Amino acid sequence: MQIFDSHAHYNDEKFELDREETLQKVLDAGVKNLICAGYSVESSKQAIKIANEHSYIYATAGISPNDIPTFENENTDVKEFFFEEVLNEQLKEIKRLAKGEKVVAIGEIGLDYYWNKENKQNQKSAFIKQIEIANELNLPIVIHTREAIADTIDILKNQITVANKGVFHCCPLNLDLIREALKLGFYISFAGPITFKNSKNGTEAIALVPLDKMLVETDSPYLAPEPKRGTRNDSSNLIYTLQKIADVKQTSVEEVAKITYENTKNIFKINTNWYFNWCLKNYLLKSTLTFFLASALSTSNKLSAVKWNIPAIMFDGNNSNFVLYLVTVSL
Secondary structure: OOEEEEEEOOOOHHHOOOHHHHHHHHHHOOEEEEEEOOOOHHHHHHHHHHHHHOOOEEEEEOOOOOOOOOOOOOOHHHHHHHHHHHHHHHHHHHHHHOOOOOEEEEEEEEEEOOOOOOOHHHHHHHHHHHHHHHHHHOOOEEEEEEOOHHHHHHHHHHHOOOOOOEEEOOOOOOHHHHHHHHHOOOEEEEOHHHHOOOOOOHHHHHHHOOHHHEEEOOOOOOOOOOOOOOOOOOHHHHHHHHHHHHHHHOOOHHHHHHHHHHHHHHHOOOOOOHHHHHHHHHHHHHHHHHHHHHHHHHHOOOOOOOEEEEEEEEEEOOOOEEEEEEEEEEO
């Protein structure tokens, strides 16, 4: 069974002391791939660093509504001036980071009126500007919305076109929001809250979303599902979210895992054989240089015969293994 955690924060300080051990635990639990999500400039850098160090991890880059610039003890005009200036500098860096090979989306971005009600216009500005970056870089977006449903949908429907769509991460279990998001072509990502005993609309939300428009996530280290609620979350707990969806959809956990795995690859344009492609590209370059050098030496009679060993790597999709072999060519 292949499991894809579409949104986790292994760049969080809660994993600082045992990140590698936790990631190994996650792999042992059957999680084949995951996306480490950025939410600020620094966390995006950390997410990309983690992704670059692990072949099965991808990253997003963005500034969440809770991490946009804020200024205390300043008058309104001064705040607005510095907000735009600082935000634009941060977004230049996000744009630069988002060009990295392992970055698959701009996010998490959006609106959050639960934690911040005083800077709604600034949140909207940052949201729209980051959608523009996503459009320019041909990337999807990862949306964070909390107690801001109407404004979120208004922006997506009426203020800017999202060229490559994206996903509502840890989607609020609001049926009207889900209906609108689906109409707009977005995917819905479910996390631990759908398993909570006091979850409102959890079952109804799952029933509303077609499997082919659904992702799963942990939002680790937060929102651990039942029966792990209240503990530090990690991707190994995704099995409980998958089981809840399988129960509602009356299908197997394996089927839900398979479909959501493919959905995640599709929306984020992920080729999980990227390492094979990287190796192939680099080996072809080196082998081509070797070939031309050997040919030149042979032609000039400085070398009567050359055996050319080409290292090649093939990916066994059935077993998720890479196979290394040599192709020998005599000149």
